[in-house]
Every structure is written in C-alpha cells, then in structure tokens.
Amino acid sequence: MWEEFKKFAVKGNVLDLAIGVIIGGAFGKIVTSLVNDIIMPIVGLLLGGINFSKLEFRFGNAVIKYGAFIQNLIDFIIISFSIFIFIQLIGKLRKSEKQKKAEDPELTRQEKLLTEIRDLLKRP
Template identity: 55%
Template sequence: MWKEFKSFAFKGNVMDLAIAVIIGAAFGKIVSSVVDDLIMPLFGIILGGLDFSNIVIQVNEAKIQIGSFIQTVIDFIIIAFSIFLFIKFLHKFKRKEEEKPDKPAEPSKEELLLTEIRDLLKNKQN
C-alpha cells in the first residue's frame, strides 16, 4: 500500500496539480485585488459615487451584505473567464501539435542500396 501511495503521490500529475493549486490561490488574490481596488471603485464612480462594500440590508439582527456578494460574483466571473481563455489556448496549442504531419523517415543507406539493386534487376529483365 505504501508503494502504491508513493507512486501516486510523486507522479508528475499530482505535483503539477499541487503547483496549479498554489498558483491558482495567488491568482485568486490578484483578481480579488483588481476587483476590490480597481473595478468596483470604477463602477462606484460610474454609478454616482456608490460604494458597493457598504451595501448592506439589515433584517433584525442579521446583516445581508449585498455589496460583498456582488464583489465575490465579479471575482468569480473574472477568474472563470481567465481559466476559460487559458484552457482554450491550451486546446488550440494541442490541436496545432496534433495537426503536424509526421515526416516520413528518410530511407537508410541499406534501403537506398536495395532500391538501386531492385531497379537494376528490373532493367536487366526488360
């Protein structure tokens, strides 16, 4: 069981996945900063100085933070769109790679020599 786990845990795919998770987390922070610090203030300016982070609906003791939810949805849309573009780029790259025709291997010296002998024998018989 230990050998199976070791072969699974140290395969390239698992390591690639771990790296992708770490990079994804960092990318998520960057996108959150872009949304919080750039996009939402611009929306606020366009909508007449509205600050989305302060949009709250109070029901008795509960606070429903609509502004925070809107920012999270915009985060998600940007991250999902970025991932979509990245996957689309990868698929395009893979298709180009698959479309490349394999060049036929050049005949070896022995094959060339045998071809010459065959042609000479054909000419001699005619």
C-alpha cells in the same frame, strides 16, 4: 502502505495537480486584487460613487451584506472568464502542435540517407 503512498504522491498527475492548485491560488489573489482595486472602484464611480463592499440591508439584528455578495459574484465571473480564455489558448497551442507533427512526419533512417545523397548530387 507507506511505499504505495510514496509511489502515488510522486506520480506526475499528483504533482501537476498540486502545482495547479498553488498557481490557481495565486491567480485567484491577482484576480481578486484586480476586481477590488481596479474594476470595482470604476464601477462604483460610474454608479455615482457606490462602494459595493459597504452595501448592506439591516433586518432587525441581522445584517445582510449583499454588497459583498455582488463583489464575490463579479470575482467569480472574471475568474471564470479568465480560465475560459486560458483553456482556449492552451487548446489552440495543442492543436497547432498536432498539426505541426502531422505535417512534418519523422523520416526513417533510409529516407534521411537518401535525402543526404540527393543533396550531395545536387552540388556542382
């Protein structure tokens, strides 16, 4: 059972997934900092100095922090848009690689030799 687990854990897809999760976590921190430290202060300034993180509604003893919800909603929108743009870029890169491979087919050994002979015959 241990050997099977090691084979599973060392497969490329599992390692790729682990790396993706780690990079995603770091990316999430960057986007959260972008939202909290740059975007939200600007939005708050445009709305008359409102600090979204402190917006709350008190209902008896309960405190409903709708400002934190707005903050998280903006985080989600920015992260989703960033991932969308990233996936679009990767798709374009893959598409261009496929086109490049289709345009430059691999020459066979015989074709390479014929090309060399042709080039030698062209010399003065």
